[in-house]
Amino acid sequence: MNLMSFKDKVKKFWNKASCGTEFIKEEKYTKKYFDSVEDFRYKVEPEIFSFAQFSRFRNKKVLEVGIGAGTDFIQWVRSGCIAYGMDLTEEAVKNTQIRLDLEDLKAKDLIVADAENIPYPEAVFDLVYSWGVIHHSQDTFKALDEIIRVTKSGGIIKLMIYNRYSLFAFYRWIIEALFKGKPFRSLKNVIFNNQESFGTKAYTKKEFIKKIKNLHVELINLDRTVSSHDLLYYKTKFYRRFAYVLASIFGWSRMGWFMKIELKKN
Ligand SMILES: C[S@@+](CC[C@H](N)C(=O)[O-])C[C@H]1O[C@@H](n2cnc3c(N)ncnc32)[C@H](O)[C@@H]1O
16 A cells, blocks of 8 residues: 655655756756756747746745746846745755856745745745646645735736646547547546646636635736647657647647746735
């Protein structure tokens, strides 16, 4: 019997390798290694720049929840933000601290902590940013409550969570359910059991909007544009063309794996 708790499983998974470091060939924690992590990340996910707007928050208090290898986190610091970072794993904090030291940069605070229990007081941050994190947490909306709690009134929250009705989720279903002879498995089930750490969730736009209805936030923007993951950037031309056709049929602006959300705290 596996007695590991949900949180321990998530922590164990991300402690093995922070997001985006698993395919890097260079010696770990060297400048070359971090340069490769950064090159790869923004080649594959260039939309992060227009979403995060790093330089918009210069001199502002920014908390990043779930820093991973620290690639976005270092952009906050480089941009002159008063940057606080946290992650469930020691590996993420280690990657990020070494990276800061290599560039002689300083974060205001960098801690191992759980998004469902953020160890900062209420209403202190101008921006709370979290890319691809809270859908890995056992209780995604407890984490969102915490994020809202620590954001100042009038402050901004930027989140990326996975979009269930996306091309990428559909490909995962083809591989994990259809090809394995289990076509009755739902998208939800495939993502929960087969996508990155145990217990990953992906939401629909409707579900998310319903969940935030009674929270003290205003929805500024919600964007589900198709990403390079949906367009199978790592596959041959044949598959990439097929993905283009699917995006054209089902909608470039709603079938993206990344649901990018901007909220304003009331
Ligand atoms: C897919 S990675 C994303 C990391 C980073 N934001 C990025 O885009 O590269 C997910 C990260 O969320 C962290 N994480 C998962 N659950 C968490 C929680 N409850 N509290 C804080 N961090 C969590 C993991 O440790 C991991 O570093």
